[in-house]
Amino acid sequence: MALEPSFVNLQTIARSKSEDAVLLLAHGRFANAYYLAGYAVEIGLKACIALRFLAERLPDRRLVNAIHTHQLNDLILHAGLENILDERRSQNREFSDNWTRVCKWHPDSRYSTVDGFTAQRMVHAVSDSQTGVLEWIKEYW
Structure with missing residues (x-):
């Protein structure tokens, strides 16, 4: 058992x-x-969610089932970051654009072809040190 x-x-x-x-x-x-x-963004959000679980308490089954998703907007909700995300997006246009770009990702993209420009924009949206989505997520894990 893993x-x-x-x-x-x-x-x-x-x-x-x-x-x-x-x-x-x-x-x-x-x-x-x-x-x-x-x-990376999906896993980062799941790291934030994992912090919400307490070793001494069984988590609600609905929550456990719900976090087994690849939908980034749903993971934001389960991580309790929706208001913080909205505030950050309203304060920083480039971050907001990056979040919009990242939310277009889905796990089936592993079966797709992607051009260099699209890949570069996605990697930047995730990893940019000032406005990257994963960099923002790291503040909350």
Whole structure:
């Protein structure tokens, strides 16, 4: 039986996926760069959600089932970050554009072809040090 990753492991995995996306982009592996960048955001949000669980309490079954999703907007809600996200988006246009771009990601993108421009924009939207979505998520895990 496989163990579920802890939030610390999820943080490490999210960072790793984002770094791998940068490397893949640099080597012309655009579709994989795009996919891993989006996946990094999903895992980062799940790290935020994992912090909400207490070892001494069983979590609500509906919540446990609900967080097994790839929908980033749903994960934002389960992480309790919707108001913080709205505030950040209203204060920073580039971050808001990055969030919009990242929300177009879905796990089926692993079956798609992606051009270099689209991949570069996605990797930037995730990993930019000032306005990147994963960089913002790191503030809350």
